[in-house]
Amino acid sequence: MVDVSQHELVPDHSVLEEDALEEVLDEYDIDRTDLPKIKRNDPALPDDAAVGDVIKIVRNSRTTDQAVVYRLVVE
Amino acid sequence: MTEVDYAVDDDMIAVVEDSDLPRRLKDNVYETLEDRGDATVEDADELAKAVEARYVDTRVEPLDPVGTVSAQSIGEPGTQLTMNTFHYAGVAEIDVTQGLPRLIELVDARKTPDTPMMTVYLEDEFATERERAHEVVWNIEATKILALGDVSTNVADMRVQISLNRDTLEERMITPEEVAEIIEDNLGVSTVQQGTDIQFGPEEPSYRDLLQLVEELREITFKGIEEVSRVVIRREELDDGDEQFVLYTEGSAFGDVLEIEGVDASRTTCNNIHEIHRNLGIEAAREAIIEETNNTLAEQGLDDVNVRHLMLVSDMMTNRGEIESIGRHGISGSKDSVLARAAFEVTVNHLLNAAIHGEIDELDGVTENVIVGKPIKLGTGDVDLRMGSTSPESGGQAD
Numbered sequence: 001m002v003d004v005s006q007h008e009l010v011p012d013h014s015v016l017e018e019d020a021l022e023e024v025l026d027e028y029d030i031d032r033t034d035l036p037k038i039k040r041n042d043p044a045l046p047d048d049a050a051v052g053d054v055i056k057i058v059r060n061s062r063t064t065d066q067a068v069v070y071r072l073v074v075e
Numbered sequence: 076m077t078e079v080d081y082a083v084d085d086d087m088i089a090v091v092e093d094s095d096l097p098r099r100l101k102d103n104v105y106e107t108l109e110d111r112g113d114a115t116v117e118d119a120d121e122l123a124k125a126v127e128a129r130y131v132d133t134r135v136e137p138l139d140p141v142g143t144v145s146a147q148s149i150g151e152p153g154t155q156l157t158m159n160t161f162h163y164a165g166v167a168e169i170d171v172t173q174g175l176p177r178l179i180e181l182v183d184a185r186k187t188p189d190t191p192m193m194t195v196y197l198e199d200e201f202a203t204e205r206e207r208a209h210e211v212v213w214n215i216e217a218t219k220i221l222a223l224g225d226v227s228t229n230v231a232d233m234r235v236q237i238s239l240n241r242d243t244l245e246e247r248m249i250t251p252e253e254v255a256e257i258i259e260d261n262l263g264v265s266t267v268q269q270g271t272d273i274q275f276g277p278e279e280p281s282y283r284d285l286l287q288l289v290e291e292l293r294e295i296t297f298k299g300i301e302e303v304s305r306v307v308i309r310r311e312e313l314d315d316g317d318e319q320f321v322l323y324t325e326g327s328a329f330g331d332v333l334e335i336e337g338v339d340a341s342r343t344t345c346n347n348i349h350e351i352h353r354n355l356g357i358e359a360a361r362e363a364i365i366e367e368t369n370n371t372l373a374e375q376g377l378d379d380v381n382v383r384h385l386m387l388v389s390d391m392m393t394n395r396g397e398i399e400s401i402g403r404h405g406i407s408g409s410k411d412s413v414l415a416r417a418a419f420e421v422t423v424n425h426l427l428n429a430a431i432h433g434e435i436d437e438l439d440g441v442t443e444n445v446i447v448g449k450p451i452k453l454g455t456g457d458v459d460l461r462m463g464s465t466s467p468e469s470g471g472q473a474d
Contacts, residue, residue: 002333002340002354009344009351009359037396044356057358062365062382065098071357074396 004043011059038071081105087119094123145384152377184400193345195322201337208320211337213247216306218298233280239271302328364389414443
């Protein structure tokens with residue numbers, strides 16, 4: 001199998017810890033279900049991610065140096 | 076203290092780092108300071124403050140209708156796009172859909188593009204030696220029987236005769252035995268193979284069956300990937316002056332190609348956003364949509380469309396973890412508001428279904444509020460102002 005995370009189109013995905021998640025949700029004043037989604041069978045998902053986890057994605061942004069976004073894992 | 080690669084003193088670094096600027100702008104400030112040479116800390120401070128003021132000024136205000144602005148900013152240059160598909164004359168002699176048809180194809184999220192293609196980068200020696208690059212080509216390009224030799228029918232004996240070309244076989248790394256085996260597997264006939272000659276025929280002597288076999292024989296892919304009909308090798312110069320071979324393909328099978336030996340699975344791409352989504356995930360798909368839309372516009376000299384508009388489109392299309400089209404079957408069709416959906420397309424159907432199911436419109440969005448004649452919740456429409464009863468000078472705040 002090809003290591004998907006090595007592809008230049010794929011940014012860094014990592015599972016966000018619960019307390020870090022609280023901070024993020026507080027900062028934006030949203031629920032976790034308001035976050036953009038990522039499918040459970042997404043090839044770029046880390047192996048230890050389960051449905052309901054929030055994935056932290058660090059993109060190389062075109063407009064700033066790095067952009068951090070979050071996606072909720074769904075079925 | 077942040078480390079910077081510029082010849083500026085620590086005090087300057089301190090004032091610049093203190094500003095609310097993204098890394099890239101900070102680097103630009105350092106570069107300017109370095110070029111000046113004789114800049115003082117005060118100059119640095121002034122510069123950083125000025126850049127920061129401009130930067131903050133260009134940020135989107137709260138309640139700004141970014142979606143509407145994006146729609147107009149892409150729509151206007153869209154009127155200048157070519158309505159016809161043009162041939163890709165410059166690079167690689169491969170036909171690629173361009174202009175308006177391509178842009179529509181992207182935002183409609185079509186399952187397969189009109190002209191699928193891949194850009195295949197190669198690894199190590201495959202990228203530098205033409206021989207090795209060709210090996211990869213033969214593993215990708217679909218090889219049909221007509222490329223391997225001559226096919227003739229012997230009507231008297233009811234036999235199909237193939238005489239293979241030894242040089243071609245060697246070049247494409249396939250043996251006559253393999254060819255015979257593939258024919259047996261695909262057509263369900265028994266073959267007689269002698270050297271480079273292969274013979275077979277229908278079980279019962281029948282002229283129709285014989286012609287049928289020949290037809291089917293031509294369709295068989297002996298080597299390579301069925302979807303890829305043509306591969307073009309190009310020698311391209313790298314930034315550091317070295318050269319590398321890059322393959323351009325007509326037709327795409329992204330997942331299969333990534334597995335092939337010699338293919339650089341970290342740079343190879345294709346123009347089918349669904350294939351990228353399947354193989355690399357939703358984030359890569361988002362990136363690909365931005366890249367493709369941006370290239371389509373840039374190809375037509377419309378690269379002054381700010382990339383943020385394209386990023387917004389791409390963010391919307393990938394928001395739910397899968398690629399959604401913009402339009403009736405995608406984003407516009409899945410809006411919460413009945414009125415907003417009815418205002419877009421197929422008005423009667425939406426109103427009828429909403430009535431049958433007893434849907435309630437919360438009037439949260441823009442379109443539905445315009446329809447019912449209420450102020451929209453954008454810009455000043457979402458801000459309430461009241462006259463204060465205490466003056467700010469007395470220290471109290473207006474309530």
